[in-house]
Amino acid sequence: MRHRVYLSPGMFGFGRLGSYNYFVHLQRELTARFAAAGHELVTHVIEDLPTASIRRRATRLAEVVTTTATDDDPIHLLGHSTGGLDMRIVASPATRSIPAEWLAWLPRLRSVTTMNTPHFGTPLASFFATASGERVLAALSMLTVAGLSLGAQPLAAASILLGFVRGADRAFPFKIALLDRSVESVVGLVDDARAPEVRTFLAAIRDDQGSMLQLSPESMDLFVAGFSDRPGLVYQSTASMAPAPRPRRWLENRTHPWRAISLSLFFALHRITGDPDPHYPCAAMRATAPWAGDANEAFLARAVGGSPPLSANDGIVPVRSQLWGTLIWAGLGDHLDVLGHYRDETATAATPADERHHDWLTSGSDFGASQFAALCDAIAAGMLA
Numbered sequence: 109m110r111h112r113v114y115l116s117p118g119m120f121g122f123g124r125l126g127s128y129n130y131f132v133h134l135q136r137e138l139t140a141r142f143a144a145a146g147h148e149l150v151t152h153v154i155e156d157l158p159t160a161s162i163r164r165r166a167t168r169l170a171e172v173v174t175t176t177a178t179d180d181d182p183i184h185l186l187g188h189s190t191g192g193l194d195m196r197i198v199a200s201p202a203t204r205s206i207p208a209e210w211l212a213w214l215p216r217l218r219s220v221t222t223m224n225t226p227h228f229g230t231p232l233a234s235f236f237a238t239a240s241g242e243r244v245l246a247a248l249s250m251l252t253v254a255g256l257s258l259g260a261q262p263l264a265a266a267s268i269l270l271g272f273v274r275g276a277d278r279a280f281p282f283k284i285a286l287l288d289r290s291v292e293s294v295v296g297l298v299d300d301a302r303a304p305e306v307r308t309f310l311a312a313i314r315d316d317q318g319s320m321l322q323l324s325p326e327s328m329d330l331f332v333a334g335f336s337d338r339p340g341l342v343y344q345s346t347a348s349m350a351p352a353p354r355p356r357r358w359l360e361n362r363t364h365p366w367r368a369i370s371l372s373l374f375f376a377l378h379r380i381t382g383d384p385d386p387h388y389p390c391a392a393m394r395a396t397a398p399w400a401g402d403a404n405e406a407f408l409a410r411a412v413g414g415s416p417p418l419s420a421n422d423g424i425v426p427v428r429s430q431l432w433g434t435l436i437w438a439g440l441g442d443h444l445d446v447l448g449h450y451r452d453e454t455a456t457a458a459t460p461a462d463e464r465h466h467d468w469l470t471s472g473s474d475f476g477a478s479q480f481a482a483l484c485d486a487i488a489a490g491m492l493a
Contacts, residue, residue, distance in 0.1 A: 110148040118189025133448025141488035166197035170210040192225030200335040219342040228390045228429040229328030237320040273376040325388035343433025344490040348441035349420040350471040371470040382419035391428035404435040411438035437486040442471035
């Protein structure tokens with residue numbers, strides 16, 4: 109049987125830029141697992157507005173499914189980060205803002221998979237919604253593009269960005285121009301054939317920051333109350349957390365300038381993300397939220413070696429904000445490790461470019477091929493079941 113899966117990126121992710129596909133590793137692994145089970149998998153990557161409002165992104169998703177799933181194939185939705193919220197809005201019976209003709213395929217929908225999705229918000233969104241945070245988001249996005257697609261390590265730009273995230277430079281307006289120039293320097297790493305697409309990507313971030321406001325813990329508190337799950341539909345989630353910063357990590361990377369800077373940058377993001385408001389802890393209220401009850405909590409504790417504190421996160425999203433439906437995989441990993449964007453030193457010159465794993469930022473999670481394989485096993489099994 110043939111299945112279709114729609115993949116939606118989030119935050120500073122992208123669908124395709126030039127020849128590079130953000131979901132390339134996940135697509136390959138899921139396709140192989142469906143084939144091993146005797147099924148064909150057709151994958152579709154949603155070209156979305158990276159930081160637009162969740163409603164706009166969800167409407168775009170519904171439109172793409174409507175125009176491509178013109179047969180009777182079973183449909184699966186998979187969203188990483190903010191992309192998981194797009195999936196939930198589309199699937200929710202409470203959805204009213206999407207034209208009905210773009211939802212005619214919903215009876216064929218079999219599963220919704222959310223990966224490291226901020227179901228209960230993230231404190232980092234409140235930082236990104238500030239004037240300097242908008243530029244930090246653009247700079248992080250460009251580091252992601254350069255790092256994942258080119259394997260580039262723009263040390264100077266990352267150093268400038270680190271100052272903003274730590275907070276020391278936010279009081280000096282002239283530093284904003286410096287950060288803007290660092291973004292341009294990273295854009296310069298991308299060859300001319302792809303530069304127009306990259307500039308369109310950056311413009312979309314600067315023009316519409318709607319999701320950054322919506323992903324604050326206060327806003328997501330209302331989102332949880334307003335959107336219900338579709339009865340009979342499989343909801344499954346993955347969750348990861350990075351290890352708490354330890355001096356040993358810096359000592360291990362002191363001879364690698366890029367790793368040292370990116371580790372510092374990652375843990376600055378980790379610190380902001382790990383500081384929730386007591387009134388909005390980015391976690392389910394267990395008395396009224398059976399989808400994040402004891403089974404998921406026990407699974408999480410087994411996976412990471414004990415019940416993690418509320419401050420635990422993947423550098424972008426608190427770990428308990430990632431729990432929704434049935435938790436099918438959890439472990440140590442940062443926000444992009446789970447998509448196959450981890451450090452891999454086994455690649456050679458003969459390894460095809462689209463099969464190479466490039467790390468995002470050094471997080472100290474030690475996520476690798478075996479963890480990625482187990483995660484993909486769990487996702488495919490849930491979809492096929």
